[in-house]
Amino acid sequence: MNWKFWKKNKDKNKKKKSASREWLDAIVFAVIAATIIRGLFIEAYTIPTASMERSLLVGDFLFVSKMSYGARTPITPVAFPFAHHTMPITGTKAYWDGIKLPYYRLPGFGDVQRNDVVVFNYPMDADPPLNRPVDKRENYIKRCLAIGGDTLKIVDAVVYVNGKPADLPEMSQTPYYVKTDGTEFNPLTLKNIKADVERVNNDEYVVNMPKGEVEKIKAFSNVKVVTPIIAQAGSFEQQVFPNDPHYQWNQDNFGPIIVPKEGWTVKLDSLTLPLYKRAITVYEGNTLDVNGTEIKINGQKTDSYTFKMNYYWMMGDNRHNSLDSRYWGFVPEDHIVGKALFIWMSWDENGSFFSKIRWNRLLRGIH
Secondary structure, eight states, X not given: OOTTHHHHHHHHHOOOOOHHHHHHHHHHHHHHHHHHHHHHTEEEEEOOSSTTTTTSOTTEEEEEESSSSOOBOOSSOOBOTTOOSBOTTTOOBSBOTTSOOOOOBOOOSOOOOTXXXXXXXXXXXXXXXXXXXXXXXXXXXXXXXXXXXXXXXXXXXXXXXXXXXXXXXXXOEEEEEEEESSOOOOHHHHTTSOOEEEEEETTEEEEEEEGGGHHHHHTSTTEEEEEEOOOOTTOOOTTSTTOOTTSOOOSSSEEEEEOOOTTOEEEOSTTTHHHXXXXXXXXXXXXXXXXXXXXXXXXXXXXXXXXSSOEEEEEOSBGGGOOSHHHHOOEEGGGEEEEEEEEEEEBOTTSOGGGSBOGGGTTEEOO
């Protein structure tokens, strides 16, 4: 006797999926799997600007690890898959901010360290007209120069952290004034120099290059003078953080400034408020009212504030061509996306047909 007659009947009644249904199931599974991998483990990123040259070049394609610092869970969970903040073609929002979840980060391998190359959300996208949620703000990539609790100062373009000069990446670029005898540079010779050369007039140039290339330029027979271009101390640059005349700072002479960390208490007064007001209000969600010498946070009179999050100071390696913390201040920990790991592809848009791919940069680690 066949004791499994019921199973045979069940198999007969089971309908085979159509080809279109199988394709649909496969696509749904692939989207879910890719979303999980992208959100929790690793994500691809492209270098769009020259702010990290020559450490990273425009056209470099990177993998960014979410596990290094722990993956941030979605703050804006209702969003179109694989679109960051804007839908392609239509240009409309790719998310709905009617539901917002609190910030939470899964356990990771470690914390952000000085000199890490970090992808994060651009803090200024919180402001009008964009008013984007934290996880839908533009992705930026910079080098972390200082972490919470550090004191940072810039003197004649040299960054000091806690009184010591910060490590300067080998391919970090700074501009130099170059004066020649009027003889033009040989284009073939310049190809061997890692530098961007801009001619000002017949015998003057601005050359943006790593420190290691300076001696090569000096060795040219037509070069008479090579000096770094540095903004003078005390010259006020309005665009530089905190955009306040009390602080006569510029991109090359800046600080000292203390980077906030979780649990650190700052005394509030007319000098500290310009530095920390944005972090207190925009990033940590408090209301702050100042009436003369009286300061109120969330309606309560106070003369100090204790920070709830860690903050970071991010700067580009291409120091005079980078929009970074010198212009918009601290990066809160809830804006951190991940750590840049390695370059998996590098595409030179201006290269010839056979040299579009920068083969020497493929699978190169990021340091």
